[in-house]
Amino acid sequence: MSRQPSDMLPAESPRGPINSRIPDGDNRPRLVCDECGFIHYENPKIVVGAVCLHEDKLLLCRRAIHPRRGYWTLPAGYLELNESTEAGAAREAREEALAEIAIDRLLAVYSIPRISQVQLIYRARLARPDFGVGEESLEVALFGWDDIPWDDIAFPSVHWALAHYRETAHLADFPPFGNPPGATGNY
Amino acid sequence: MSRQPSDMLPAESPRGPINSRIPDGDNRPRLVCDECGFIHYENPKIVVGAVCLHEDKLLLCRRAIHPRRGYWTLPAGYLELNESTEAGAAREAREEALAEIAIDRLLAVYSIPRISQVQLIYRARLARPDFGVGEESLEVALFGWDDIPWDDIAFPSVHWALAHYRETAHLADFPPFGNPPGATGNY
Ligand SMILES: [Zn+2]
Ligand SMILES: [Zn+2]
Numbered sequence: 001m002s003r004q005p006s007d008m009l010p011a012e013s014p015r016g017p018i019n020s021r022i023p024d025g026d027n028r029p030r031l032v033c034d035e036c037g038f039i040h041y042e043n044p045k046i047v048v049g050a051v052c053l054h055e056d057k058l059l060l061c062r063r064a065i066h067p068r069r070g071y072w073t074l075p076a077g078y079l080e081l082n083e084s085t086e087a088g089a090a091r092e093a094r095e096e097a098l099a100e101i102a103i104d105r106l107l108a109v110y111s112i113p114r115i116s117q118v119q120l121i122y123r124a125r126l127a128r129p130d131f132g133v134g135e136e137s138l139e140v141a142l143f144g145w146d147d148i149p150w151d152d153i154a155f156p157s158v159h160w161a162l163a164h165y166r167e168t169a170h171l172a173d174f175p176p177f178g179n180p181p182g183a184t185g186n187y
Numbered sequence: 188m189s190r191q192p193s194d195m196l197p198a199e200s201p202r203g204p205i206n207s208r209i210p211d212g213d214n215r216p217r218l219v220c221d222e223c224g225f226i227h228y229e230n231p232k233i234v235v236g237a238v239c240l241h242e243d244k245l246l247l248c249r250r251a252i253h254p255r256r257g258y259w260t261l262p263a264g265y266l267e268l269n270e271s272t273e274a275g276a277a278r279e280a281r282e283e284a285l286a287e288i289a290i291d292r293l294l295a296v297y298s299i300p301r302i303s304q305v306q307l308i309y310r311a312r313l314a315r316p317d318f319g320v321g322e323e324s325l326e327v328a329l330f331g332w333d334d335i336p337w338d339d340i341a342f343p344s345v346h347w348a349l350a351h352y353r354e355t356a357h358l359a360d361f362p363p364f365g366n367p368p369g370a371t372g373n374y
Contacts, residue, residue, distance in 0.1 A: 046233055
């Protein structure tokens with residue numbers, strides 16, 4: 001991912017002469033820059049990622065960046081401007097795992113309201129068998145289900161996506177999952 | 188919707204001493220405020236909305252705001268901070284159509300890269316038969332399929348969502364649709 005070092009976490013807080021007030025014609029407080037008058041709308045962020053299969057193994061990346069440096073995650077990150085969600089998921093796999101992926105279908109849509117994130121996670125395959133270690137990864141590897149480093153997974157939603165992948169591994173078609181019942185992704 | 192008057196269109200451009208440059212540790216130009224140093228990350232926006240059914244009719248709102256004032260749309264708008272996508276879709280129906288809805292499932296995920304929008308459109312029912320005209324609507328009404336004002340629909344994605352709703356009207360379960368093949372939502 002290429003946006004902020006806080007992959008799968010909220011953007012950093014503004015640092016500037018920014019105060020919260022309700023702009024004219026709005027109905028909620030927004031962050032307004034006292035100097036330039038710009039309204040710093042805070043918007044929920046879209047994270048795109050993929051569970052990538054290759055010969056019955058799943059591709060995971062060990063994070064080289066904070067938060068959760070050293071823990072394993074899916075290739076995933078913030079959607080960029082002017083990018084479709086599928087293109088964004090493919091870009092993240094390219095950046096973090098030097099992998100070209102073929103997206104199959106939407107696996108899940110997770111909402112993590114506390115950090116204002118919506119995650120769109122796709123089911124995909126490696127389009128070529130080769131991959132490598134991207135700049136934001138310490139290590140990239142394929143794991144059979146039983147070899148996944150379950151105790152060292154970076155984020156709850158990575159657990160969710162792997163479990164949801166597992167439930168649909170033999171299905172061609174399925175509606176995407178949402179959050180597991182009662183789960184908010186907070187930790 | 189309560190964010191900006193440009194519902195289902197991009198946020199307005201920043202107005203301030205903001206220039207484009209690549210921040211340290213990033214790999215793309217971002218808008219940086221010369222005065223406060225704040226990095227105005229431009230993020231894709233998430234639009235949430237619903238095709239709402241009541242007794243075989245669909246709920247549409249005639250827009251009281253620009254763009255496309257006077258044209259018909261689904262209750263939809265920008266997801267707010269700390270809101271799940273389902274809660275956001277329900278809020279939009281409440282704001283624009285004074286309607287309480289029961290969300291059934293995800294109908295579609297549309298990407299509109301030119302305006303950096305991802306739309307999550309749900310299938311829903313009215314939870315109560317009453318509705319009304321919200322602040323941003325001129326008129327709110329239920330339409331049978333053949334009575335939908337097809338020539339006065341506000342946005343391409345409203346056409347897509349209605350057609351996709353129609354395809355699944357008798358299905359309990361289905362994978363969500365994406366953009367119609369080749370369609371980008373530009374107009
Ligand atoms: Zn500013
Ligand atoms: Zn500023």
